[in-house]
Amino acid sequence: xxxxxxxxxxxxxxxxxxxxxxxxxxxxxxxxxxxxxxxxxxxxxxxxxxxxxxxxxxxxxxxxxxxxxxxxxxxxxxxxxxxxxxxxxxxxxxxxxxxxxxxxxxxxxxxxxxxxxxxxxxxxxxxxxxxxxxxxx
Numbered sequence: 001x002x003x004x005x006x007x008x009x010x011x012x013x014x015x016x017x018x019x020x021x022x023x024x025x026x027x028x029x030x031x032x033x034x035x036x037x038x039x040x041x042x043x044x045x046x047x048x049x050x051x052x053x054x055x056x057x058x059x060x061x062x063x064x065x066x067x068x069x070x071x072x073x074x075x076x077x078x079x080x081x082x083x084x085x086x087x088x089x090x091x092x093x094x095x096x097x098x099x100x101x102x103x104x105x106x107x108x109x110x111x112x113x114x115x116x117x118x119x120x121x122x123x124x125x126x127x128x129x130x131x132x133x134x135x136x137x
Contacts, residue, residue, distance in 0.1 A: 057087025060132035067125050067136065079107075080121050082114035082128075102127055 066083045082099065085092050089109075096109040099116055103123065107116040116124065128136040 055086070055088060057091045061134050063087075063133050063135060065128060065133055065136045067121050067128070069119060069121055077117070078119045080116040080119060080124055082116070082124065083112070085112065085114070098131075099124060099127070 063086060064084050066081075068081050068083070070079050070081050071077065082095075085095065092112065092114065093109050096107065096114040099114060100107045103116055103118065103120045105117045105120070107114065109115070125136055
């Protein structure tokens with residue numbers, strides 16, 4: 001029997017209600033970074049402190065950012081990579097958003113890299129130096 005979910009999914013759901021779908025249920029909550037799921041030990045003391053955003057961000061003049069062009073595994077398309085950002089993921093994503101807005105193009109932040117679609121190397125280096133990232137190459 002084919003039921004339509006509220007989000008328009010046409011996948012067959014035998015035991016599901018019409019308002020739930022694999023698209024809605026697919027997002028998973030990130031667990032703890034230390035790997036602990038559950039402990040039956042009554043003497044266990046849970047002193048784990050979740051860090052807020054990772055490491056502390058270095059000042060702009062201490063950052064040694066590297067800007068380079070890359071075409072690997074991108075079907076010949078050129079992207080501009082900004083690497084070696086030392087700081088929290090929130091600050092990295094904020095810098096990535098600023099660069100994407102300034103370039104007027106798409107991109108993403110993955111694995112500690114800012115990926116900007118297109119050849120914007122000279123412009124990005126100039127903008128980063130204007131914004132106070134003096135050790136940028």
